[in-house]
Amino acid sequence: MSNDLQPAVDVSGLVKTFGSVRAVDGIDLQVQPGEIVAFLGPNGAGKSTTLDVVLGFTTPDAGSVRVLGLSPKQAARNLRTGAILQAGGLLPDYTVRQSVDVVAAMRGSRGDIDAVVELTGITAVLGRKVSKCSGGEQQRLRLALTLLGNPDLMVLDEPTAGMDVTARRDFWSAIRERAAGDKAVLFATHYLQEAADFADRIFIISRGRIVASGSVDEVRALGEGTVVTATWPGCRTDDVTRLLAPVASTIRGAEVHGEHVEIRTTQPDDVARLLLTATPAHHLGVVALSLDDVFADLVDAA
């Protein structure tokens, strides 16, 4: 290929406003060929808007966007991009077979039909009307339409929303099989676990800005502190503040659920020592901060 060195997605300084709302407020985002990148953020953070720009559906108010070295519209017209769009995007009155045939014809990729149908596991429902398919079946059809023409960049907007764990795993194994080599995948999700399980790299977006990016481990490391858990009979919230006063400056938060106490701290050893000597707490545990905690921190801080 002539442009192997071009990033699959290269967004810089992207701004998009709707009326007075700055949906996207200066985003930089790169996806290299061969990478699976998660775009993680709460609802309304600006994920879909950014993806719309990458796909050429909307034009940004400021900033530059290149897709495989082309403008987003050119890339789409040259069949370099494929996308699973949030909900909809299908014709309810068409059968699954008709949907695949029509999009394959329009993408000039009828040779791909058999392989794609098999890979996405829709053979059994080919004769069914789209409106009669389950949510999971419709999502597999969307994936099939995306894969037709073997695009170099796949943009997936909340691709597994509403799927159960097995379906989600099958879905991603199909994507991985197709994305092997130098294909790039950029997917939006608000499921942290999905980003952690399937992405090589994560961008966290909140209120239109990127608040963190990196590998799963790098993002996890951004969280400050460790969690000390303990069983503390008869504990009340003010007990924690009172008895742990000597290490108060290291504590980032505490939660009491009945007898179960969770204390987030930068000095787990000191907190543990104090818990064992100055309080009735026992059954101590020290665990790393969960991704959820890190994510909540990053999003709240933005």
Next chain:
Amino acid sequence: MTTIAPASTTTARPRLLPYALTEFRNNILYPDTIIFTILLPLGLYLTFGAMTSYGDQPVGNGNVAAYTMICMAVFSVSMSATAIAGGSAVELAGGWGRQMMLTPWGLRGYYAVKAGCALVTSLVPLTLIFAAGALTGARCGSWTTWAASYALCLVPALPFSLYGLAVGMWFRSNQAVGTATASLSLWGFLSNVFLPLGGVLLKIAHFTPLYGGAMLALRPLLGDVVITSDGEVTEPLWQPLTNLIAWTLLLALICVASQRRAMARR
């Protein structure tokens, strides 16, 4: 930037025809299409045109059967236009347009397929009704009148495709489009198409959306004459023409407003 060859495994040329054929097939086999835009107008023509005692009474250049035939064809074409344009607005609202934007043809390809299908789907009942007319004694006088009437029956598709679009874009539901299509029965009645009106109803008819297109389609047969319940009345060309243009513009404006509303909601 240099041109880059598509890097996919694709070798075939992108084609619109398979989509157009699938779309046409689904359209024409849709029960609502068969019942309401084909069988209903055809049945009405046979009942109130061909099989009546007054069917062969002279009217304009031809006879009453031809008059009824043209009225029913206009009714059918308007329903097709409303249903197809409305359906496509709902499809676009449902995100199908984005799917199309990821193909080399883009939305232009989609519009071409839809417009082509709308035309062919309208031509089916139109041709059937005219064929039935020719076989059951409708007389238009000359071949040019037959041809002109046939062609002008497509004119109401202009305001009514905008009518369907406006409803589809505003309500984004197939039920709403179905209701809009069914409302053609009301417009047919209120526009002097189902039966000759008189008095206040005829005055109102001049302001309803089907009147202009329908009366234009009847001009090759009737000339300057309009059939009313009080007999034949002369009406200058500008009257149906004004109605047609005014409704087309008004409905186009409503489409623009619906589009703005949809954008603002995003």
